Amino acid sequence: MSGPALPSLRETIARHGLDARKALGQHFLLDEALCRRIAALAGDLAGRQVLEVGPGPGGLTRALLAAPAAMVTAVELDRRAVAALAELEAAHPGRLRVIEADALTVDPAALLPAPRKIVANLPYNVATPLLVGWLRGAAAIEGMTLMFQQEVAERICAAPGTGAYGRLAVLAQWRCRCDLLLRLPPGAFSPAPKVWSAVVGFRPHPEDPGEALFRTLERLTAAAFGQRRKMLRGALKPLGEAEALLDAAGIAGDRRAETLTVSEFDRLARLLQSRA
Structure with missing residues (x-):
């Protein structure tokens, strides 16, 4: 139940001198219809605790x-x-809590009771580290609906063997089903960014492999994709006994990282962890 009529988003921006700042990666989404559509893409929110990061003037917050x-x-x-x-x-007593903090320091599981969802138009400059942090703790999150630069969204959802496939795709798809749900043109934002944006939906897989294995996969993918042109037998040398690791996983050492499926990376990560 809402309170008295609120000023428009543009009035709110003017009243508070809330000009978007490049240093904070801010691009405000002021189209209320688009905000409602993004909120709808998050699925059933009844009874859910929702975390929003970087709300700005509150367009998505209102939705x-x-x-x-x-x-x-x-x-x-x-x-x-x-x-x-x-x-x-x-205007929404008991239903909105605003916290002044750096989202990179916030643990959703510690901040919110379950069931939890994250819905956000992420600041461009911290979108990837925020996502990776949330993926580590994905077992505690029911789902995420997040907006990125379109290039980042495509990297998240990329398939093996494509130019966009890399470390981010492996980490995200290993923990979640990832779907590119909506593309938004620069003109949807104020100020308009130079690139398109896109919304990605994340649904965590039922199995929780644990944070330790996730961190092992982080190390593995960092090495594998660190020098993309290298064959795996060379790229994985910093992890030790690369040839033996690949042989045990049944993966040819002359392959390159972008050809491996997520399940093959999973196999390598579990073997690597077992040898630690």
Whole structure:
């Protein structure tokens, strides 16, 4: 249940001097219809605790509050935006919590009770490290609906053997089903970025392999894709006994990282961990 009428998003920006700052990777989504569509892509929010990162003036926040989420927790680093969101917080008592913090330091499982979802238009400059951190703890998250630069979204969803396939695709697809759900042109944002953006849906796989194995996969993919032109027998040398590791996994040493499937990386990671 909402309170009195709120100012428009553009009025909110003007009143709080909330001009988008490049240093913070800010591009505000002010189209309310698009915000509602993104909130809908997150699926059923009834009874869910929703984490939003980088809400800015609160366009997506308003759409999430219009959905039946139990609570929306918005983490914002920009003090101007925190002040702008105070009006929205007052209009939705008990359903919106605004926290001034660096999202990279926030643990969703510690911050929110279950069931949890993350829905966010991520700041461009921290989108990838935020995603990797959330993937490590994906067992505690029911689902994520996240907006990235389109190039990053395509890398997340890329298939083996394609130019976009790399470390990010392996880490994301190893932990989640990843679907590119929506593409948005630069003109949808204020200010307009130079590139298109895209929304990716993440649904964690039922099996929880554990954070230790995830970190092993991080090491493995860092080595494998660190020098993409190298054959695996050379690329994996820093991990020790590369030839023996590949032989045990049944993977030819003359293959390159971009040809391996996620399941082959999984096999290598489990063997590598067992030898630690």
